[in-house]
Amino acid sequence: MSTDELLSPDEREALMEVVSETGCSGVETVGDQESALPYDLAGQDYAISSLLPVLETIHERFAHRLGIGLFDLVRRELTVTAKSVERRAYPDFTRSLGAPxxxxxIQLSPLSGPALLVFDVELIFMIVDTFFGGTGRMYKSTSVRDFTTIETRFIQRLLDLCFSCLEEAWQPFVALKCNRIGSENRPQFITALNSNEPLTVCTIQISRDNIAGNVHLALPYSLLEPIRKTLLSSLCQEHPNPSPALTERLHDGLQESQVEVRCALAGFELSLSDLLALRVGDVIPVNIPPTAVLRVEEVPLYSGHYGIAQGWSALKIDQALSAPDDWASRLTPPDFAPFAPAP
Known part of the structure; x- marks a missing residue:
């Protein structure tokens, strides 16, 4: 069926006029400056993204200390892996948690507002089984049940361990004191946090053999906003932890380091064609200066007179070319080829 049979000439003309008017108005709308929407660079999305690097550092410190504490708790080596810090919506995070x-x-004083510290059921079962010398068999219940008395005690021990590890991990940035406000076995019943507020979720996976469980720490943005400037400024600061033993080991290692020392008497420039034209018996005139330069790792440090000492080609140091503070500024390519000691 052709178009002429569907529409009359008047209908086609009216349709074309509507299309033309719509196209023209669309062009004017694009160029209208009043239709532009404002964008807040200091919004929560941008603010949370800027905090991710320092939160990653704190998260790594927390995972490291948690691994040490878990070994003291169960007397068995567990694999502790810190996953990347994510920005997640509150409903999405709670739906990802299993029940129970x-x-x-928890409360992180002096910060205002609650946070969440979640232990997966797999982690709790694994810790209890490992503590009592189990083989790593994962218990599976046919229905959702509450935790037993023994499991509840281990949850409290895990909570105390995480609190001490969190306080140590945050110590270089903010001095915190952790305490628990309440707990739930089913995530859908948690109402202490604002469901419209984005979260920064730090996840640590703890595994043994073929089983694994997770620890989740969810921090609302309102909790981090008062210390945002402090956290951002800490990215440019170092937090030294001096150790006399480590300092001494580093000093001894530097003293025993091998460096390349080179000395040249003279040198000259030669084109590639002249080099290829050289034959046995050719004489190359060279102007040998009265002093030679000693280079350490290509840095000229000393100059002196050359000669023979105890049957070896030797250099008698007369003066230092620069102070140690000026060595880096005197980095220049070598002018001469090295010479080998003569026996």
């Missing part, structure tokens, strides 16, 4: 789980509402 130990969702603890």
């Amino acid at each position: 789980c130990s969702a603890n509402i």
Whole structure:
């Protein structure tokens, strides 16, 4: 069926006029400056993204200390892996948690507002099984149940361990004191946090053999906003932890380091064609200066007179060319080829 049979000439003309008017108005809308929407660079998305590097550092410190504490708790080596810090919406995070789980509402004083510290059920079962010398068999329940008395005690021990590790991990940045406000076994019943506020979620995976569990730390942005400037300024600062033993080992290692020392008597420039034209018996005139330069790792440090000492080609140092502070500024390519000692 052709178009002429569907539409009359008047209908086609009216349709073309509507299309033309719509196209023209669309062009004017694009150029209208009043239709531009404002964008807040200091919004929560940008603010949280800027905090991710320092939160990653704190998260790594937390995972390291947690691994040491878990070994003291169960007397067995567990693999502790710190995953990347993520920005997640509150409903998405709670839906990702299985039931039952130990969702603890915690307070990080002096910060205002609650946070979440969640232990997966797999982690709790694994810790209990490992503590009592189990083989790593994962217990599976046919229905959702509450934790037993023994499991609840281990949850409290895990909570105390995480609190001490968190306080140590945050110590170079902010002095915190952790305490628990409440807990839930089912994530959907958690109402202490604002569901419209974005979270920064730090996840640590703890594994043994073929089983693994996770620890989740969810921090709302309102909790981090008062210390945002402090955290950002800490990115440009170093937090030294001096160790006399380590300093001495580094000093001894530097003293025993091998460096390349080279000395040249004279040199000259030669084109590639002249080099290829050289034959046995050719004489190359060279002007040998009265002093030679000693280079250490290509840095000229000393100059002196050359000669023979105890049957070896030797250099008698007369003066230092520069102070140690000026060595880096005197980095220049070598002018001469090295010479080998003559026996």
